Amino acid sequence: MRRILIPLLAACAAAGLAGTLYLVFYVTKLEQNLFFNQKIFYWHVPNWFMLFSMVFLCGGASIGYLVKRDPKWDDVAHAAGELAVLFGAIGLVTGSIWGKAAWGHWWIWELRLTTSLILWLTMLGYALVRRFAGPGSEPLCAGLAIFGMVNVPLVYFAVKLADKLGQASAHPKAKVVAQLDASMKGTFWLSVLTFAAVCALLFLVRIDAIRDARRLRAVRERGLDAGILEP
Amino acid sequence: MPGRALPTAPAADAVPASCSAAVGRRTTAPVGTLRLVAAVAGKDLKVELRSREILYTMALFAAVIVVVFSFSFVKDQKALVAAVPGVAWAAVVFAGTIGLGRAFEREREGDTMRALLLSPAPRLAIFAGKTVAIALLVVAVEAVVLPLCLLFFNVDLGAAVLDLVLVLVLGAIGFAIVGTVFAAMLLRIQSRDVLLPVVLYPILVPMIMSGTKATAAILAANDADAWFWIKFLAAYDCVFTIVALWTFEALVIE
Amino acid sequence: MLSSIVVEKVSKRYGDHRALAAVELTLTAGSVCALLGPNGAGKSTLLGILSTLVRATAGTVGYLEGDRRRKLDDRLRADIGLLAHSSLCYGELTAVENLEFFATLYGVADGAARARTLLDEVGLDGRARDRAVRTYSRGMVQRLALARALLARPSLLLLDEPFTGLDRGGALALGARLGQAKADGAIVVCVTHDLEAIAGVTDHVAILVGGKLACDERDPAGYSYAALRERYHAHAG
Structure with a gap:
């Protein structure tokens, strides 16, 4: 199953990336207000979709792990947590480039930007703890992911409410997708699918590696416990 | 005295065995959890009042932050009032982190964390006791930060100072709840000193934001906004109390 | 038992x-x-x-x-009563305070009396027991640790x-x-x-x-x- 799925996803992702690049630059129309700057939107937004799906996958799997104590759930949370950091980083970089072009600033303290940055920092902390806490720290990491996930709406509302007296947000709203014309919309959703394929591919490869490492460790530990292997 | 044999004390013969029936029987009724919480918190505060180490270092650290930052916001020999909320909350959170780390480090000397976990007291009581103690320490630091801020920034609040006290106390509670869970979780990890702020601060963002907004609103005498943020802060405390209660047992034990 | x-x-x-x-x-x-x-x-x-x-x-x-x-x-x-390598007691508190605190955690009735009895039994000097534990010698700490281990009359004693x-x-x-x-x-x-x-x-x-x-x-x-x-x-x- 995996043997077919992984090359298939890789092919889809490669074709999708090449295809969306072509569509973005040669087929879609220029946007009326932002002109050429808007092109980055096709790659920027799907990354945020992936970040948030990975964060909630990580948080959900962590709850599953704390309830069931099955290491499979921990593997899912581990892989999802790492991918959240990756997609968050891409989203922040592409967003900054867009921000510089559209607003003249690399960064502004706006609702979506602030929320995403804090979420990304949380996941970075999660990845750090994953890396340095060593074996036996799985429940700790699960706790961290749950706290981070619960924190997302709190941060969102805190920033939103703090902003309510300020000016209207400079960041495009979610409804811009609905206002796109057909070719733009098609390209956008193709791009989302492409990044979903990239994400699924990385997720599968990573979770296989994590699971294999865990199993190898378990076999070795069983040997040590049984006194067959000498340390 | 070190050199003495074990049973030499005078009463040793009068009360020969540990089995003298009148004293030392375990109570059959479960001791109220609240009593255990009070015992753990009381013990922490008693230890702290003996050495005052955490209190002095935290308070001095917070004071230094307030002074240094108000100094950097000086314009025409006066500090900018707009900087007060940020400076005050930065001082509270940084000093709080120092206190949090030390309060748990102290349980490692003499391995007393093990002693606590070894006792039949429910883990909930131990967790709650430590949270209460840390919240009180943070409140003590705020008692230093608040007057210093008012002094250096030349603010006269009048009766509104009570609102500010409420905001600071709610902030201390939120900090103590999230901080205690995280500090207890990281207790077994080598690089906990660095990791604690790294993982703690992003989770504290809503608390710090609502705290600074509430402080700013109180300074601007904007009652409606102030109360809105006070409620937000209370909601933050409630949400993380629930999450902490749900997760801490699974997290702290191993 | x-x-x-x-x-x-x-x-x-x-x-x-x-x-x-x-x-x-x-x-x-x-x-x-x-x-x-x-x-x-x-x-x-x-x-x-x-x-x-x-x-x-x-x-x-x-x-x-x-x-x-x-x-x-x-x-x-x-x-379970444990006497470990480390004292499992708070250095800033006195022997009596330590035992009273753990008596509360263990739900031992009349902790103060139990603490006195045990300290007599392990031979921790009357004046020393009201000093902070960090001032104790190794032997005194060991006696206190034993008293702590015996506090709740454990039926499993680990030393x-x-x-x-x-x-x-x-x-x-x-x-x-x-x-x-x-x-x-x-x-x-x-x-x-x-x-x-x-x-x-x-x-x-x-x-x-x-x-x-x-x-x-x-x-x-x-x-x-x-x-x-x-x-x-x-x-x-």
């Missing part, structure tokens, strides 16, 4: 370091087990596992009360090098105290290097070498110092 402890194929690893390998051991009430072995043999780890605070990586420990297996809950911990810091007289008196716990029907496990001090009290010798149980034998008549030494050298060289 626990009647026996059954250690079944218990192993413990710290990362790649193996501390215990498939240890099988039965401990019975009214007996003092001398747990011997060279440094790093896994003795303290085994005590930690028996105290429920260290989780074994494989195998189980059964806490039996008659035929009933006790659940690993808060109440079980009330029956890690209890003779350290005690003079000969103190060590003999502690040996006598262990004999008394044995007579009261407690399960006593004592990790020690001091064969002379434990001789005469112990009726069960277990020797750990490199995380494996090298010797496990009992003699209701007890062991002399010479007999212990002979066994120790035979197995742990």
